[in-house]
Amino acid sequence: MVEKIKYLEKIELFLKELIKIEIEFDKNRKNQESSRKEEVKKMVEKFLNERLSDET
Amino acid sequence: MKLKKIELKNFRQYFGIQVLEIANQNKEKNITLIHAENGVGKTALLNSILWCFYNQTTEKFENKSIILNYEAEKQGAKDFYVKILIEHNNFDFEISRGQDSLGALYFNIHKIENGKYIPIKDPTVLIDSIMPWDIAVYFFFDGEHAETFASEKNKKNVAEAIENMIGCNVANVGVSDLKIIIKKYTEQYNQLVNLDKSGQEFLKQFENIENELKEKENKLIEIKLEIEMVVSKREAIADSLRNTRAAKEIQIQRESLENELKITKENKCREEAEKCKWIEEYGLDLLARDLFKKTIPVLEKNKSDGKLPGSIAERLLKELITDMKCICKRHFTQDSEEHKELLKLLKTSNSNISIERAYRLNAKLPIVNENNNKGMAKLTNLKNRIVDINFKIDELESKIGECSNKLKGLNLEEISEKEFKLEEKNKELNQLNIKLGKLENEIIICNDKVDKSKSRIAHTMSSNKEASNIKTKIDFLENAKKTLENKIESYKNEARVKIQEEINSLLLANFKKDFVVKIEDNFRLKLFNKYDQLIGKSGGENQLLSLIFICALIKFSIKKASTLENLIVPNTIAPLVLDSPFGQLDRAYSQAVALMLPKMTEQVLLLVSSSQGDREMIASLENHIGSEFVLISHTTGSKGDKSNDYLTASNGKKIIATKYNQEINKTILEKI
Numbered sequence: 001m002v003e004k005i006k007y008l009e010k011i012e013l014f015l016k017e018l019i020k021i022e023i024e025f026d027k028n029r030k031n032q033e034s035s036r037k038e039e040v041k042k043m044v045e046k047f048l049n050e051r052l053s054d055e056t
Numbered sequence: 057m058k059l060k061k062i063e064l065k066n067f068r069q070y071f072g073i074q075v076l077e078i079a080n081q082n083k084e085k086n087i088t089l090i091h092a093e094n095g096v097g098k099t100a101l102l103n104s105i106l107w108c109f110y111n112q113t114t115e116k117f118e119n120k121s122i123i124l125n126y127e128a129e130k131q132g133a134k135d136f137y138v139k140i141l142i143e144h145n146n147f148d149f150e151i152s153r154g155q156d157s158l159g160a161l162y163f164n165i166h167k168i169e170n171g172k173y174i175p176i177k178d179p180t181v182l183i184d185s186i187m188p189w190d191i192a193v194y195f196f197f198d199g200e201h202a203e204t205f206a207s208e209k210n211k212k213n214v215a216e217a218i219e220n221m222i223g224c225n226v227a228n229v230g231v232s233d234l235k236i237i238i239k240k241y242t243e244q245y246n247q248l249v250n251l252d253k254s255g256q257e258f259l260k261q262f263e264n265i266e267n268e269l270k271e272k273e274n275k276l277i278e279i280k281l282e283i284e285m286v287v288s289k290r291e292a293i294a295d296s297l298r299n300t301r302a303a304k305e306i307q308i309q310r311e312s313l314e315n316e317l318k319i320t321k322e323n324k325c326r327e328e329a330e331k332c333k334w335i336e337e338y339g340l341d342l343l344a345r346d347l348f349k350k351t352i353p354v355l356e357k358n359k360s361d362g363k364l365p366g367s368i369a370e371r372l373l374k375e376l377i378t379d380m381k382c383i384c385k386r387h388f389t390q391d392s393e394e395h396k397e398l399l400k401l402l403k404t405s406n407s408n409i410s411i412e413r414a415y416r417l418n419a420k421l422p423i424v425n426e427n428n429n430k431g432m433a434k435l436t437n438l439k440n441r442i443v444d445i446n447f448k449i450d451e452l453e454s455k456i457g458e459c460s461n462k463l464k465g466l467n468l469e470e471i472s473e474k475e476f477k478l479e480e481k482n483k484e485l486n487q488l489n490i491k492l493g494k495l496e497n498e499i500i501i502c503n504d505k506v507d508k509s510k511s512r513i514a515h516t517m518s519s520n521k522e523a524s525n526i527k528t529k530i531d532f533l534e535n536a537k538k539t540l541e542n543k544i545e546s547y548k549n550e551a552r553v554k555i556q557e558e559i560n561s562l563l564l565a566n567f568k569k570d571f572v573v574k575i576e577d578n579f580r581l582k583l584f585n586k587y588d589q590l591i592g593k594s595g596g597e598n599q600l601l602s603l604i605f606i607c608a609l610i611k612f613s614i615k616k617a618s619t620l621e622n623l624i625v626p627n628t629i630a631p632l633v634l635d636s637p638f639g640q641l642d643r644a645y646s647q648a649v650a651l652m653l654p655k656m657t658e659q660v661l662l663l664v665s666s667s668q669g670d671r672e673m674i675a676s677l678e679n680h681i682g683s684e685f686v687l688i689s690h691t692t693g694s695k696g697d698k699s700n701d702y703l704t705a706s707n708g709k710k711i712i713a714t715k716y717n718q719e720i721n722k723t724i725l726e727k728i
Contacts, residue, residue, distance in 0.1 A: 018233070023226055026226045044237050
């Protein structure tokens with residue numbers, strides 16, 4: 001149960017970071033799809049490698 | 057964002073430099089009212105904002121590419137511009153778009169700090185951050201085409217408006233980004249699975265099931281699209297029938313009235329025939345009664361005078377005249393005194409027949425009188441019945457006339473045809489829904505197979521650390537994606553409910569009919585009466601609903617801005633520019649909208665024509681007008697017999713809208 005809650009908390013945290021990046025891009029309206037996707041991908045990889053390390 | 061000033065040079069109808077200062081200080085007096093006749097430049101003014109901000113114009117703006125004023129061009133000028141001064145995040149910005157005197161187009165934004173104009177590097181990015189184009193259409197609003205948002209055909213617009221305004225678009229981009237990343241990790245994972253023999257086999261099975269699933273899902277999309285198309289066609293038919301059904305009811309009513317009229321006219325004929333019969337039956341009695349009326353008094357008088365029966369018998373007198381002998385046997389000659397006397401007596405003498413007749417006549421009098429009384433009673437009844445019938449005929453004919461007027465221009469055969477088509481569409485829809493249900497079940501089974509297949513692969517690959525590591529990431533991202541999708545969905549639902557509540561409270565306050573709006577799951581805006589029956593909307597009602605919808609969206613956005621969630625983009629709070637919002641509205645609705653406008657957002661720029669700007673409507677706005685302008689048309693044409701057209705300001709002042717015999721044709725902005 002505790003594990004599940006921790007897992008959900010991680011998802012929440014992850015989504016917050018993801019949305020933060022998306023909002024930032026939306027604000028600036030850079031309209032550069034590739035750079036946005038690259039940045040999101042980097043963030044996702046970083047998060048997964050750091051936060052999911054204990055589960056892997 | 058707030059608008060402070062708009063400056064136009066040689067823009068469409070506007071020759072030279074024209075400046076519009078917009079009310080922006082007082083929250084109570086937040087309306088800038090602009091009066092103009094049609095064709096003078098109201099829509100051009102709205103479009104000048106859109107053009108300056110986005111290099112775009114409204115859909116129905118004619119000859120979009122021609123910006124330079126015709127008169128300026130004739131004089132050899134090439135330059136035109138629109139400059140807009142705005143306030144955003146406590147800073148002033150000047151946005152300008154135009155063409156210089158050499159014919160080069162430009163677009164720039166300057167931030168004004170302590171009187172200094174600092175150029176912004178990427179003006180398009182700034183505009184997009186202040187107010188993106190996809191949201192702008194809801195704020196810079198062409199009222200004449202406002203019904204777009206509430207029309208049955210525009211559920212996509214409604215859905216887009218809600219999603220954009222409530223800020224779901226960013227979260228949607230997040231979902232699509234996650235999908236791409238999941239796909240990439242899955243590819244990596246599958247490469248590792250393919251290296252394992254049994255894993256490879258399971259993967260093949262998995263791919264087959266997944267292909268099957270994809271096929272079914274594509275089919276599902278197809279069916280859903282088909283259903284959507286059938287539904288929209290059915291809606292279109294039902295919509296036109298909603299109006300024509302009423303017509304059909306009128307037609308049924310007219311037919312029944314016509315039937316009743318036919319029966320009534322037949323009754324009238326019968327009564328007329330009765331009248332003829334009456335004449336036959338009582339005509340003689342009536343004549344006799346009249347004769348008696350004249351004869352009886354004479355007879356009675358003669359009787360009382362002793363003249364009836366007469367003193368000398370007719371036969372005796374005739375014998376004396378024939379024999380030319382007096383009663384004393386003495387002879388007399390023709391034309392003698394005696395002869396004349398006897399002839400005179402003959403006139404007043406009476407025969408037995410006439411005496412007998414007189415007595416018989418006298419005896420018949422009571423019978424004639426009785427018949428007459430009967431006849432007269434019958435005649436009175438008959439007359440009354442005919443009067444009633446005539447009255448009923450008049451009434452029926454007038455009702456039929458009313459029905460016919462209502463039905464003018466409607467094709468009733470077409471209505472029956474539509475009813476038939478509607479029935480067909482309903483059957484078609486039922487069939488499609490059965491197909492959809494079946495397919496959805498198949499997809500559930502298929503998904504189950506996919507999950508089992510995935511578990512088999514995961515189990516097989518559990519000893520491969522690298523693969524397990526990637527699988528954990530994929531699972532995590534899948535869960536995150538699902539969580540985000542659920543959040544968007546529940547947020548959209550919440551927004552829909554709140555916007556619906558807002559619309560209904562505005563309807564209650566402003567709509568003269570007892571209606572309720574429901575925003576369906578697919579964001580379709582529908583109007584129901586108090587008996588929960590779906591009802592069609594007129595053009596005016598669609599326009600009013602659109603305005604109310606925008607108002608509700610803005611209110612929702614403002615409220616939401618204060619309770620901002622992480623996954624939602626902060627809302628745009630922008631001025632509302634309304635071009636002819638009263639176009640199709642009747643007086644009661646216009647006033648309702650006028651009362652609503654000042655509360656809609658912080659700043660309202662309202663463009664009205666004289667037909668829409670009537671006194672009562674302006675009076676409802678009077679306390680909220682912060683700034684007021686008129687667009688005056690200068691024309692080179694002569695006034696001739698034309699009467700002056702006036703625009704009436706909120707203070708009642710009348711301003712001449714067209715000035716004739718001017719040097720050039722142009723529109724000028726004049727502050728009141």
